[in-house]
Amino acid sequence: MAYSDFTLSKFKKKFNIHIDEEIDLFANIEPAERSNILTNTLNETTELALAINTKKARSEMIITPILLEVRSKKIIRLVYFPVQILMLILKKG
Numbered sequence: 001m002a003y004s005d006f007t008l009s010k011f012k013k014k015f016n017i018h019i020d021e022e023i024d025l026f027a028n029i030e031p032a033e034r035s036n037i038l039t040n041t042l043n044e045t046t047e048l049a050l051a052i053n054t055k056k057a058r059s060e061m062i063i064t065p066i067l068l069e070v071r072s073k074k075i076i077r078l079v080y081f082p083v084q085i086l087m088l089i090l091k092k093g
Contacts (some may be wrong), residue, residue: 039070 049061
């Protein structure tokens with residue numbers, strides 16, 4: 001399946017997945033202070049990512065640093081799969 005053909009509804013149907021959107025996964029998570037590294041990274045990259053205005057730029061320059069911060073602080077158990085890796089796993093399954 002090409003990425004452009006991928007939809008959540010197709011994924012749920014093909015793999016018989018039910019998504020419960022009523023559960024608040026973060027209800028018991030306390031707010032955490034962000035590190036100086038994350039603050040500096042976002043200060044340097046956010047404006048550029050928004051100027052480039054692509055999903056890839058936003059992912060690499062804004063989302064990924066935040067996810068890495070969450071992972072490094074062990075705030076929640078997090079496994080981060082870039083889209084290309086996820087697509088390879090789905091094709092193998």
